[in-house]
Amino acid sequence: MSIQPLDALPLETLRRRSSTKWRSFPHDVIPMFVAEIDFALAEPITRALHEAVELGDTGYTPPQPGVREAFVGFAERRWGWSVDPERVRWTGDVMMGVVELLRATVAPGERVVVNPPVYPPFFDTVAEAGAVVEEVPLLDTGDGWQLDLAGIEAALAAGARAVLLCNPHNPTGTVFPREALRELAAIAARHGAVVISDEIHGPLASSDTPFTPFLTVSADAEAVGYVVTSASKAYNLAGLKCAVIVTASEAHARIVQALPWEVEWRTGLFGAISAVAAFSSESDAWLDALLARLDANRRLLADLLAEHLPRARYRLPEAGFLAWIDVSAYGWGDDPADPIREGAGVALHHGPFFGSQGRGHVRLNFGCGPDVLREALQRIGAFAREAAAASSAGTVAELVSRR
Ligand SMILES: Cc1ncc(COP(=O)(O)O)c(C=O)c1O
Structure with missing residues (x-):
């Protein structure tokens, strides 16, 4: 019998939470940095x-x-x-x-x-x-x-x-x-x-x-x-x-x-x-439903990256709800989480915080509903396209500072 993946709480509910994930950035930023997840408790x-x-x-x-x-x-x-x-x-x-x-x-x-x-x-x-x-x-x-x-x-x-x-x-x-x-x-x-x-x-x-x-x-x-x-x-x-x-x-x-x-x-x-x-x-049943959701999300993320950020490098994580993504091909500098947050309104964790190997990387928390994941990747993809277009006219930093 296949297990029904756990559904995430609606965004209006999550935004009433007072934890770090929900109180570090304005609500128009999608928070995917700290390791908290978006589900009701078991x-x-x-x-x-x-x-x-x-x-x-x-x-x-x-x-x-x-x-x-x-x-x-x-x-x-x-x-x-x-x-x-x-x-x-x-x-x-x-x-x-x-x-x-x-x-x-x-x-x-x-x-x-x-x-x-x-x-x-x-x-x-x-x-x-x-x-x-x-x-x-x-x-x-x-x-x-x-x-x-x-x-x-x-x-x-x-x-x-x-x-x-x-x-x-x-x-x-x-x-x-x-x-x-x-x-x-x-x-x-x-x-x-x-x-x-x-x-x-x-x-x-x-x-x-x-x-x-x-x-x-x-x-x-x-x-x-x-x-x-x-x-x-x-x-x-x-x-x-x-x-x-x-x-x-x-x-x-x-x-x-x-x-x-x-x-x-x-x-x-x-x-x-x-x-x-x-x-x-x-x-146990709640945990199994969470695992089914995370399995679906890690695969959805692969599809969304292929669609919106095809030059990113990502491997399916074997555990957890965190994705380690190499976006260095986009030329967003050593710490791409900053331009992505400012330019796309998605808060990811800073790759270099994890050691020098993290230059050009971000960590994305996919412990959320699939709609939020889709919206985040659409935003980052749109930013990537704008940044590519802007790079002929100026720099990514200029694009970010115009927002
Ligand atoms: C590997 C690892 N260890 C420890 C922690 C933090 O755990 P605690 O809050 O229990 O110290 C985290 C939090 O994300 C983690 O990923």
Whole structure:
């Protein structure tokens, strides 16, 4: 039986939201930059939050909020991953978990490998922990991206202490294959390094590219790995603040247990309540409908780019609702998001924020209704045609400044 794709909320409703996506630009700009999505919450989440509001249940998160049991159930159902509940701790959000793990595992001044182009806060978070970023860029294979395992090995052999992995990868949408993760774990084990795997986009892997949690790939991965993840990307709960940290080895579990209690106290009660509802089997049907919508949208985007922006380069992401698009052929400079926003009224994320590999790129959030996606690509296409016509008479910058 085919699954009916989830419908997005109408724009008039979305424009009443007060989150970053809807309050950063005037309403005539289509917001497709930050990673929030345009759907009503899954009903079990709405129900749980309504009940909490009615009760005035707005105090501190209790010692056992049920997050670990809910995550254990979700990991088993969706990925066949058996997580020991004793190896799950929680905190306010994924990047809080990452920074605390870095503080616990890497000394100030030591190097941490990241794989750009990558989620911009990875750079800041390594610095926040007092460590230093070592870039080992993804390899562009021509029809996808892969980890540069030889480059990572060289970095660890030269003294880097940790790898901050993004799996599935933001912004490319790559779901790393089991063999690559196994090799990464073996490399880290050989050099006594740790792998902190940010798996926030894991629930959003498309059915044709199943997601592999890092801790499931080998005994090496269990020994070197930490996973930080949450329900917040798939279920649009970023403002509510709850994420989980998962370990598999006794030694890493001890390190996580030794983190200050404050790490757990930063969990928002609404975050915990909504994570329990999101991870419950009652929300599975909503997630499947979302995945059907995202699958349709990533393909629609390919068609719309072919029609309106034929010189753009885009590969179907294997997970998530973010598209990494190379528009350098249009000559809109290193950071095309600016001229596109000003000239087309569509706010995309800035490619260079993801590392120097992002020059000439934009990141587009297609977690929206198909009509919004069509309108955005029509606008960008019209801008591209005007810009091409204007380039004989003047520059794109002049075209933008005339608006
Ligand atoms: C890879 C990745 N990690 C972390 C985050 C942020 O998660 P949190 O708000 O839980 O820190 C995002 C948000 O888009 C993300 O894409």
